[in-house]
Amino acid sequence: MPLDKNTLEQLAAHVDDAERERREIVKLTDAHPQLTLDEAYDIQYLLRGRRLARGERLAGLKMGLTAFAKMKQMGVETPIYGFMTDRGAHGDDAEIRCSELIHPKIEPEIAFITRRELKGTDCTTEQALDAVESVLMAVEVIDSRFKDFKFDLPSVVADNTSAARHVVGKASRSPQGLDLAALSVTVRKNGQAVAQGTGDAVLGHPAASLAMLVKLLAKRGESLPAGSFVMTGGITEAVAVAPGDSISVVYEHLGTLNMRFV
Ligand code: OOG
Ligand code: MG
Secondary structure (H helix, E strand, O other): OOOOHHHHHHHHHHHHHHHHOOOOEOOHHHOOOOOOHHHHHHHHHHHHHHHHHOOOOEEEEEEEOOEHHHHHHHOOOOOEEEEEEHHHEEOOOEEEOHHHOOOOEEEEEEEEEEOOOEOOOOOOHHHHHHOEEEEEEEEEEEOOOEHHHOOOHHHHHHOHHHEEEEEEEEEEEOOOOOOOOOOEEEEEEOOEEEEEEEHHHEOOOHHHHHHHHHHHHHHOOOOEOOOOEEEOOOOOOOEEOOOOOEEEEEEOOOEEEEEEEO
16 A cells, blocks of 8 residues: 555654664664655655755755665665755865764765756666766765665665765866776775776766666656756765774876765
8 A cells, every 4th residue: 555645754754853863763664564666755855855944955966876886785776866965065175073974884976067957768878978067076975874774775765865975076077088987986995995996887887877867857757957966876885984084085087085084
């Protein structure tokens, strides 16, 4: 039986409160095994509504589980999307407070800003890439509200795909002449290289992830407006961080993004 509007609202409040109170919860399907993926997106949109109503501003959209390494790490097999707000936004050399987070992990990502509207269930990688205005270095700090990062697809979608913080480089460049599939990324934690990958880890090409986002939005009757900021998904497995850790992510052709966890 589909969940009624009241239950969806309650579940949105439940994940929202867990995040604000930095409290682990169990995956939503334990109490609601019938929760569908569509209903999970309904909950995510209600969560977004609650946060925007509190004065947060939408900063962009993110894709998740677009890399095989990530799917394997999380035991989940379908790409998903979520949102970011200005509350989670940081720039290079960010200092990120672990006291506000449950069990943070970082993911190196390629981000895009689009220059024209993208829409439709048949959006191709070429169309998506052609709509990219600029490419940016980004690191997502994920922090599942679920105990031990254990979830299934509907639960993680309702929990806004574990989104918590995002660090974005100031410099951006045009995708022209940049082979994003071959672009290599290395994560250094406290000076040691701990993860490495190339852009093709993300669905073969980061622009394929952008196209996938457009197709997922189309299923809900939405398009991606010009000027959208999109994070295309972790290239490597996520790396756990704790107070005292410093992270540098080196992006071939783009630069280095640094952050400290306190
Ligand atoms: C879900 C979010 C994954 C990514 O970039 O793959 C994600 C999770 O692993 O907790 O953001
Ligand atoms: Mg991510």
